[in-house]
Amino acid sequence: MTSIWLFIQPFTEIYTASFIRDIFMEKTERCALFIDGSNFNATTKLLNIDVDYLKLLHFFRSRSTFIRAYYYTALPDPSEQSPLRKLIDFLDYNGYMIVSKLTREFTNHQTGEKRTKGNMDMELALDMLKLAPHLDHAVLFSGDGDFCRLLEDVQGKGVRVTVVSSIKTHMLSDALRRKADEFLDLDEIVTSIARQ
Numbered sequence: 001m002t003s004i005w006l007f008i009q010p011f012t013e014i015y016t017a018s019f020i021r022d023i024f025m026e027k028t029e030r031c032a033l034f035i036d037g038s039n040f041n042a043t044t045k046l047l048n049i050d051v052d053y054l055k056l057l058h059f060f061r062s063r064s065t066f067i068r069a070y071y072y073t074a075l076p077d078p079s080e081q082s083p084l085r086k087l088i089d090f091l092d093y094n095g096y097m098i099v100s101k102l103t104r105e106f107t108n109h110q111t112g113e114k115r116t117k118g119n120m121d122m123e124l125a126l127d128m129l130k131l132a133p134h135l136d137h138a139v140l141f142s143g144d145g146d147f148c149r150l151l152e153d154v155q156g157k158g159v160r161v162t163v164v165s166s167i168k169t170h171m172l173s174d175a176l177r178r179k180a181d182e183f184l185d186l187d188e189i190v191t192s193i194a195r196q
Helices: 001-022 037-048 055-061 083-093 121-134 145-156 174-179 186-193
Strands: 031-035 065-075 095-104 106-109 114-117 137-143 162-164 182-186
Touching: 001 121, 031 037, 031 121, 037 162, 055 065, 055 083, 055 114, 055 182, 065 083, 083 095, 083 162, 083 186, 095 121, 121 137, 121 145, 137 145, 145 162, 145 174, 162 174, 182 186
Parallel strands: 031 065, 031 137, 065 095, 137 162, 162 182
Antiparallel strands: 106 114
16 A cells, blocks of 8 residues: 555646646637736735736746737826836736726715726626637636626636636635636646746
8 A cells, every 4th residue: 555655646746736737728728818907916915926927928828729818907097106007018018908997086975085996897798708709718817706697608608717816815706716617726826927
């Protein structure tokens, strides 16, 4: 029994380290990434992960027949200084399709409290549905439960959907995780997508 374990153990270590993540995606699959910027950034911030977006792109390009990577975000007024603008410029020059709109400010007339709003869910949903006939696999970087119905519709068109998020944060909806064909926890790929 011991000799069998000694044979299996090195194989198991190799399997888990290098092969397990390739199972969720095949090289021949036409794949696109859909990154819900606000949700993904909030998740990585809570996990203290500094994402290297070039490494992230390479990770998925090397594992599929890559079609496109979309990044969705609401931007503050151009007159305001924002680190988000630098990120968007970088992504725009380095292989990402940026889908953005300006945030809008609302004032609660009863309390006088000002709130900023810039939801990009509709834009993401429309793009995923539009691209679905040309995809085998859609990868959604979000934990937002509002996307459950979107996953259902895209899966109904024969597209597999992987949700990328983290079970360690409150940013992941359990309903979305259940709806996905595959759930990829950020912990599993952190070394492949984070800055060193």
